[in-house]
Amino acid sequence: MELETELRRAIPAGELVVYYQPKLDVETNTFIGAEALVRWQHPKRGLLQPGQFVPIAEDSSLIVALGEYVLRQACLQARLWQEAGLGGRTVAVNVAARQLRDGRLVEAVKEVLRDTGLAPACLELEITESSIMHDLDHATALLHELKGLGVSISIDDFGTGYSSLSALRNFPADKLKIDRSFVHEIETVPSAAAVALAVISFARTLGMRVNAEGVETLGQAQCLRKHHCDEIQGFLLARPVPSDEVQALFRQPG
Numbered sequence: 432m433e434l435e436t437e438l439r440r441a442i443p444a445g446e447l448v449v450y451y452q453p454k455l456d457v458e459t460n461t462f463i464g465a466e467a468l469v470r471w472q473h474p475k476r477g478l479l480q481p482g483q484f485v486p487i488a489e490d491s492s493l494i495v496a497l498g499e500y501v502l503r504q505a506c507l508q509a510r511l512w513q514e515a516g517l518g519g520r521t522v523a524v525n526v527a528a529r530q531l532r533d534g535r536l537v538e539a540v541k542e543v544l545r546d547t548g549l550a551p552a553c554l555e556l557e558i559t560e561s562s563i564m565h566d567l568d569h570a571t572a573l574l575h576e577l578k579g580l581g582v583s584i585s586i587d588d589f590g591t592g593y594s595s596l597s598a599l600r601n602f603p604a605d606k607l608k609i610d611r612s613f614v615h616e617i618e619t620v621p622s623a624a625a626v627a628l629a630v631i632s633f634a635r636t637l638g639m640r641v642n643a644e645g646v647e648t649l650g651q652a653q654c655l656r657k658h659h660c661d662e663i664q665g666f667l668l669a670r671p672v673p674s675d676e677v678q679a680l681f682r683q684p685g
């Protein structure tokens with residue numbers, strides 16, 4: 432069967448599983464939250480990685496149902512963290528370009544927050560720079576509405592989307608996430624390091640936080656710490672793990 436047809440069935444069947452990758456606050460050296468990353472426990476093919484089915488979902492309207500499913504699971508999970516005494520940890524959920532255009536996002540977020548009782552400040556929405564730049568005026572208005580609900584907004588894969596810096600000046604974001612391609616080469620390629628450091632200083636100037644994703648080596652982490660990056664995320668600290676494992680990671684220092 433075609434994967435798209437199977438996915439249409441798999442979402443209501445509950446075959447999607449949400450993993451969580453912790454984010455470390457550099458200053459306090461503690462895990463302050465985690466990014467929700469979807470997997471598919473396929474009955475025949477085993478555990479599928481998002482690269483194997485998220486692009487298929489993105490090419491159809493299925494990404495909207497997938498995104499809402501992950502949003503709900505992630506908020507339920509964050510609520511459980513709070514009940515387990517891990518209050519204040521945030522959960523970050525990826526929002527696809529099509530969800531920005533679909534017109535249901537604000538209602539969906541409102542509904543999930545209401546149903547789960549999660550404090551809006553504990554929900555972070557990650558939106559890629561390129562999907563914002565695709566329709567900047569619409570995205571700006573939408574993100575203002577989302578911010579009005581009390582959730583926080585991060586710009587994902589930052590540095591790859593050709594933003595005009597002046598457009599971002601008035602953009603209602605709380606955080607920039609440096610794309611992992613720059614983090615990967617931060618110690619070895621001067622131009623990649625220059626972009627990473629420019630993003631850090633740009634975020635600082637605009638009063639935003641900055642996250643570096645894809646941190647794999649101690650050298651990368653030390654370089655980011657030296658340049659006052661606020662938070663880091665990557666295989667060096669932890670891979671994306673199932674919900675019970677992320678809770679254990681939250682209880683130990685980074």
Ligand code: G
Pocket residue numbers: 467468469480481482483485497498501525526527
């Ligand atoms: O884990 P992996 O590197 O294969 O992830 C591939 C892509 O899938 C990443 O860009 C990641 O952002 C995306 N992804 C993972 N989970 C979700 C999700 O819940 N929603 C959306 N829109 N993208 C996701």
Ligand code: G
Pocket residue numbers: 452468481525587588611644645646647664665666667671
């Ligand atoms: O595009 P987005 O940032 O949402 O993608 C997150 C994806 O990046 C996840 O699928 C995750 O598995 C992957 N990822 C997380 N940490 C690392 C890392 O340190 N190195 C690499 N290469 N990929 C990572």
Ligand code: MN
Pocket residue numbers: 466525557587
């Ligand atoms: Mn992301």
Ligand code: NA
Pocket residue numbers: 587588608610611644
């Ligand atoms: Na990213």
